[in-house]
Amino acid sequence: MAKRAKTKRRQEVRADRAKDALPALSTLTELPGFEDLRATERQVRAFGEACKTAAAAGVDTDELEMGCVVRLDRGYPAIITQDATFRAEFATRMTKGSFSRVAVGDWVCARRPQGHEMGLIEEILPRESDIARWRGGNRGERQTLAANVDLVVVVQQLGEREVDFARVARSAVIVRDCGAELAVVLSKADRAGAEGVARDIDALHEVLGDDLRLVVTAAGAQGDADVADIYAAAEGRGVAVGEDGVRALVPAGVVAIVLGESGAGKSTLLNALLGRNVLETGAVRASDDAGRHTTVTRRMVSLPAHGVIVDEPGLRSLPLVGHERGLAKVFPDVAREAQTCRFRDCTHTHEPGCAVLAHAQDEGYAGRRLEAYLALASEMRASRQTLDPDVVI
Numbered sequence: 001m002a003k004r005a006k007t008k009r010r011q012e013v014r015a016d017r018a019k020d021a022l023p024a025l026s027t028l029t030e031l032p033g034f035e036d037l038r039a040t041e042r043q044v045r046a047f048g049e050a051c052k053t054a055a056a057a058g059v060d061t062d063e064l065e066m067g068c069v070v071r072l073d074r075g076y077p078a079i080i081t082q083d084a085t086f087r088a089e090f091a092t093r094m095t096k097g098s099f100s101r102v103a104v105g106d107w108v109c110a111r112r113p114q115g116h117e118m119g120l121i122e123e124i125l126p127r128e129s130d131i132a133r134w135r136g137g138n139r140g141e142r143q144t145l146a147a148n149v150d151l152v153v154v155v156q157q158l159g160e161r162e163v164d165f166a167r168v169a170r171s172a173v174i175v176r177d178c179g180a181e182l183a184v185v186l187s188k189a190d191r192a193g194a195e196g197v198a199r200d201i202d203a204l205h206e207v208l209g210d211d212l213r214l215v216v217t218a219a220g221a222q223g224d225a226d227v228a229d230i231y232a233a234a235e236g237r238g239v240a241v242g243e244d245g246v247r248a249l250v251p252a253g254v255v256a257i258v259l260g261e262s263g264a265g266k267s268t269l270l271n272a273l274l275g276r277n278v279l280e281t282g283a284v285r286a287s288d289d290a291g292r293h294t295t296v297t298r299r300m301v302s303l304p305a306h307g308v309i310v311d312e313p314g315l316r317s318l319p320l321v322g323h324e325r326g327l328a329k330v331f332p333d334v335a336r337e338a339q340t341c342r343f344r345d346c347t348h349t350h351e352p353g354c355a356v357l358a359h360a361q362d363e364g365y366a367g368r369r370l371e372a373y374l375a376l377a378s379e380m381r382a383s384r385q386t387l388d389p390d391v392v393i
């Protein structure tokens with residue numbers, strides 16, 4: 001027993017030290033203001049209900065405020081309310097079970113007990129969108145990356161080789177399934193050159209359609225790199241370029257998140273948008289061009305005169321599990337045909353009475369669009385069979 005108490009004490013000391021090492025919130029000038037973040041009416045109503053519940057549990061309602069989670073530093077949330085910015089932990093009645101999983105962007109019922117620096121999260125209010133990915137193996141779980149964001153900016157780096165359009169298509173399906181809008185930033189355009197960029201834009205248009213919101217950037221190009229030709233090639237294809245192109249995606253009032261592999265240049269891009277080096281960036285490995293997971297904190301930064309963007313740690317794997325709705329949103333033309341196939345479980349590869357194949361033969365889909373759809377659909381079919389049905393949400 002004594003041993004267990006000692007271990008517990010040691011854990012507490014370690015947790016206290018970790019808290020002390022967190023950056024002081026008052027020094028973070030890039031944090032959004034309360035007026036930059038807008039809760040929906042549904043969330044405001046839910047806050048009212050949460051106050052009633054807390055009052056019934058004996059909480060002084062004068063201490064309750066509606067707040068938004070603007071950072072998660074090693075799991076510790078920072079919350080912004082109308083009057084204050086403070087760190088918070090979970091009220092004891094919340095710490096059990098999955099309710100304690102708060103994400104950046106979450107609106108919460110927060111409590112600041114009189115004379116306390118640390119706040120408490122009494123309740124997480126319902127999410128309007130939930131950007132989540134599946135992680136782990138057969139008994140995996142959904143990990144929420146951010147809540148209540150309007151737009152996901154998928155950042156994909158360019159290089160000498162053709163853009164990894166399969167990865168962008170996969171990201172698009174997950175984003176559209178999560179209830180957010182999608183935009184794609186092709187970063188590091190200086191590495192691809194004008195011809196490479198033109199090739200990559202065409203590939204993405206082929207797979208994801210011409211109305212895909214696309215921006216080509218080179219925010220971290222070395223000083224003497226000439227990107228004028230490269231940007232001209234993109235603009236010639238009707239694609240926006242540079243930091244202004246990205247800013248236009250995130251007007252005031254919009255909350256966005258950047259999503260992409262480690263090393264894709266997400267933090268570099270956000271620093272360029274902020275006009276100063278607020279976020280840490282790190283070199284990629286020469287051997288495989290992969291990043292080293294430089295960003296570890298999920299946090300909001302506020303763009304001057306524009307909206308808010310959440311910087312995220314890079315994601316390696318993006319398994320597709322149960323995102324059929326997202327697939328149908330990204331490929332509405334294929335999904336429409338698929339509904340009239342003779343077999344409900346048609347794989348659209350060889351079956352008689354397959355409307356997708358018939359359409360491909362008669363009118364055709366753009367280039368590699370069908371190929372991308374089939375690859376994603378088949379992966380989802382496979383994951384559905386291997387996953388434990390109990391954990392599929």
Ligand SMILES: Nc1nc2c(ncn2[C@@H]2O[C@H](COP(=O)(O)OP(=O)(O)OP(=O)(O)O)[C@@H](O)[C@H]2O)c(=O)[nH]1
Nearest residue numbers: 218220263264265266267268281282293294295314
């Ligand atoms: N050539 C070139 N290099 C870039 C560009 N943008 C970023 N880089 C480099 O790519 C590397 C990774 O950049 P980061 O901004 O740290 O990438 P990240 O996506 O934030 O990575 P994680 O935080 O690990 O997820 C750095 O060495 C950057 O200098 C660019 O436009 N051109």
Ligand SMILES: [Mg+2]
Nearest residue numbers: 266267294295
């Ligand atoms: Mg980063």
Ligand SMILES: [Zn+2]
Nearest residue numbers: 341346348354
């Ligand atoms: Zn079919």
